[in-house]
Amino acid sequence: MSDLETKKQGGLGYLLDLASSYYKSKVLFVSTDLGIFSVLLRARKDVQTIAREIKLERRPVEMLLNACVSLGLLEKKEGLYSNSSTAEMFLVKGKPMYVGEAFQVLDRRSYKLWDRLKEAVKTNTPQAYLEGKGDLFEEMTKNKEEMHAFFRGLHALAYWPASSLARIFDFTPYRHLLDVGGGSGAYSIALVKRHAHLNATILDLPPVCKIAQENIAKENLSHRISTLPGDFFKDDFPKGVDIILFSNLLHDWEEKKIEHLLKKTFEVLPSKGGVIISDMVLSNDGTEPLYAALMSLTLLLDTHGGSNYTEEQYTRWLDGAGFREISVKPLSGPNGIVTGTKP
Template sequence: MTSVQESPSVMPIMNMVYGLWVSQTLVTAHERDVFGRFAERPGMTPGELADVLGLQERPVEQLITTCAALGLLQRDGAGYRNTPMTDKYLLRGGEDYVGGWIEVVSRHDYPGWLKLDEALATNKPTAWDTEKQTSMFDNTDTVLVETFWEGMAAISRPTAQAVAGAVDLSDARSLLDVGGGGGAYAVGMTRAYPQLRATIFDLPFVCDLTEKKVQRTELSDRISFAHGDFFNDPLPTGQDVVLLSMILHDWDEDQCKHILRSCYDALKPGGRLLVSELLVDDTKDGPLDATLMSLSMLVETFGRNYTGAEYREWLLEAGYTDVEIRPFDAPAANGVVVARKP
């Protein structure tokens, strides 16, 4: 008897096609402050929300029913209210607010992604003008710059907690956060380890933006700043720990190796380097978040997301020892590569 092979479903492809629809639903609801309105008045009907927003009922109803289908809203009698997830992550001013990242992606990333084929054909970023800028960080648009760093902080806060839990820094006294703009990692690591003092090394304008954020925390007396460019300036030396979080994927292989050597020079003997990234599998067939971020680097930088094996090779080449990878699950990284300076 011949068995009939079941035909594969077309739905995974259809769900990929719908990806833009889903993301734009979230972006538009966030920009219209739909979730803030429901936090103020839970249970509003589509008509009541339309009045608050100054819009017609038909499009508002279509938007919020889709938000409900996505798990962003839930029915409350004749109206709707936020879900616990929405209240936790999408209310402006909340400690866990990730709306900054939504704004970065919608304002900065999406225009580049819509020209993905151009990036593929030219091997150049499409999210910024390569004729006028040297990198995505060379931007004079202050609103976009501040939005970028706010967005990075949004996804870095929970990731910093994951990094702190994946390593034991109880014997460390100094941490250098290289490219630590936004301050989320310095704050998270010093909060997790009370004996630790952190230095954020970044470009002057980034340090200026970050210093204001750090001053609003209870940790400002344990976090200092060093201005510089890690391609042209030496890093502060004598460090117990050096952290690179979401830094290396912005740069090509030779630039990554340069940064790793500079970090080696900054460490004390016995000091540790932490590289926190969305690591691509060594087999280069996943995971999806890391591979999508890598493709995002095509439209944003001249870098890509690298594998754990690639980092291991570069670290050993630079003189590090005891290289290991500690996986975890977080928005901005799926693991940390740990290496030691002998």
């Protein structure tokens, strides 16, 4: 029986769990923001100690801790709480895999935005930045603090799909990667660290390139990864690259703009040059994976025309641009890659 069939037969219990799912996410957001997982780093503590360390009263802290235990985020034994292995790896501030800043973005921004889902569905218009009436990315770059928080969160979340791509794709034939809309630089960093022969250029908006440069410098990779400030729709792609990557980018745009970018890609690449689309790839009926289907609604709320797309759509667009040897492979979680080669 498939997951979908199980859910259909779940009855009222399933509906109640679905209706209260936001309880769970809020427990995760609040516990992370309060630093509960950080104070439990490699430690077992009672509720009174934890409450004292985060400077709050015992009663609400105990309720929150017990909810975290129920969700598998904490463990409780003989009245002492400790982090689960997942919380210890991802929810302790300062650790390499810390994703708390991504959750802060979700809590502060996306959580409230989803309250306008009905309006977005009724009007087919994005609900972000209603006051400014501007494009999501144009408006975000006006707010330096929000932009930095947004890209710090994305940088942490991109680690797993970027590392998976570095492992499963054969970069041996290629020497210079163009990372279009490369954001924080997470993908370029992961790829050049694993493949010593590969260099990369990140093409993105000027304020975003500054963030990428900071991350590149932290990894001591400034001699192998450069940034190119610009507008990837309006500006020409640089010559001399032999593989072009779109990571978590094309989902922000409508079909015509995607076709435009893929045609630009085909034109600049040499023969045997490659293209990689790394994104959440939907099944051809558009219903799975679940997270990818839900993220399409986030894109409805956030963008003008964005959506997660299916294997068939990406394949058709690459074929229409002239690419051959097109293939689709899974990455980590709901992510996948669609690749093609210029004849």
